[in-house]
Amino acid sequence: MTISFNVKNTDGFARSGLLETAHGKIKTPVFMPVGTYGAVKGIQPDDLKYIGAEIILSNTYHLMERPGKDIIRDIGGLRKFMNWDGPILTDSGGFQVMSLQNMAKIDNDGVTFKSHIDGSLIRLTPKDSIEMQNALDSTITMVFDECTSYPVKKDLALYSMNLSMKWAKLCRDNFIDKNGYGLFGIVQGSTFNDLRQISSENLINIGFDGYAIGGLAVGEGHEVMINTLKSSINYLPINKPRYLMGVGYPKDIIEAVNLGVDMFDCVIPTRSGRTGKVFTKNGTLNIKNSRHKNDPRSIEEGCSCKICSNNISRAYLYHLFNTKEMLGATYLTIHNINHYIQLMSTLRKAINNNNFNEASKFLLNEYKKGDIEIYN
Numbered sequence: 001m002t003i004s005f006n007v008k009n010t011d012g013f014a015r016s017g018l019l020e021t022a023h024g025k026i027k028t029p030v031f032m033p034v035g036t037y038g039a040v041k042g043i044q045p046d047d048l049k050y051i052g053a054e055i056i057l058s059n060t061y062h063l064m065e066r067p068g069k070d071i072i073r074d075i076g077g078l079r080k081f082m083n084w085d086g087p088i089l090t091d092s093g094g095f096q097v098m099s100l101q102n103m104a105k106i107d108n109d110g111v112t113f114k115s116h117i118d119g120s121l122i123r124l125t126p127k128d129s130i131e132m133q134n135a136l137d138s139t140i141t142m143v144f145d146e147c148t149s150y151p152v153k154k155d156l157a158l159y160s161m162n163l164s165m166k167w168a169k170l171c172r173d174n175f176i177d178k179n180g181y182g183l184f185g186i187v188q189g190s191t192f193n194d195l196r197q198i199s200s201e202n203l204i205n206i207g208f209d210g211y212a213i214g215g216l217a218v219g220e221g222h223e224v225m226i227n228t229l230k231s232s233i234n235y236l237p238i239n240k241p242r243y244l245m246g247v248g249y250p251k252d253i254i255e256a257v258n259l260g261v262d263m264f265d266c267v268i269p270t271r272s273g274r275t276g277k278v279f280t281k282n283g284t285l286n287i288k289n290s291r292h293k294n295d296p297r298s299i300e301e302g303c304s305c306k307i308c309s310n311n312i313s314r315a316y317l318y319h320l321f322n323t324k325e326m327l328g329a330t331y332l333t334i335h336n337i338n339h340y341i342q343l344m345s346t347l348r349k350a351i352n353n354n355n356f357n358e359a360s361k362f363l364l365n366e367y368k369k370g371d372i373e374i375y376n
């Protein structure tokens, strides 16, 4: 048996479920904090556990370059290497190779590119990506795919999607099924509904443990993303987890859950925390703004995070950023990840209580009350 997934309740298209893996259970819809280099920036694994994170994501490409496959495999996999005992999902490296490397040359069998560390020539094929993720001992492995940028002409999107489907089959052939481990396929096809349908059917024929929606959140904007999702998500099987890659802001997540997405990852809560931005139920705040200079209040009244429940003041957080103390970034990251994890918990409860429509409208309205600089 690979991973198992059971839908617990549905409310409209939104669904709550349970994903059971070799390394732990995950309640869905779920948000996965991102640990690009095998560390969720600025926050320790025990703090992630305390907050309630049930799975984290890491990046194959970055770990392949540093420290390399052999070091992590010999230590016993990425979970042991980084001291995180829960499940991990690793991306395939495809997106990073293509977004970071101007020098990437794609052919039918893989990608050749220059290392962004030392300029040496590296070859990455679907088989290499699966082997790398196997060395990382990933709970959930992603297929190696090609992600088109936006906008893209249809013939190019078709070519790229066909290549991704060929690679998806090679990934399936090279993946070794293990108890509680899974392999996810990735739907491509840019914003073209018919291409997404063909891509979904191709992947279902090959057979995966979950299906990701790729090629979105690449500059098309919220509305186009949601519309593409709306017209193409129903091509995916209802009994397997659906993962919208690289998304997003709370508004994106709420609307995607409404359409039936189960899994999310994004650097937004961590990156925002490092740059002084915090999420609250009433929108966002920039803690570096001088209006917080002598404010004795915590970031958010009633917030369950360690920072707010210890009544750490906005004045102190302002001071930490003003003096470039690294603790400031850690504190805001803890608050922001807690915010995202609590948001998912609220959405799950609403689905289980069959009042998702009402609850999501309320949440979206509340978000609009604060600063809107990073809302959209």
Ligand SMILES: [Zn+2]
Residues within 6 Å of the ligand: 299, 300, 303, 304, 305, 306, 307, 308, 309, 335, 338
């Ligand atoms: Zn807080």
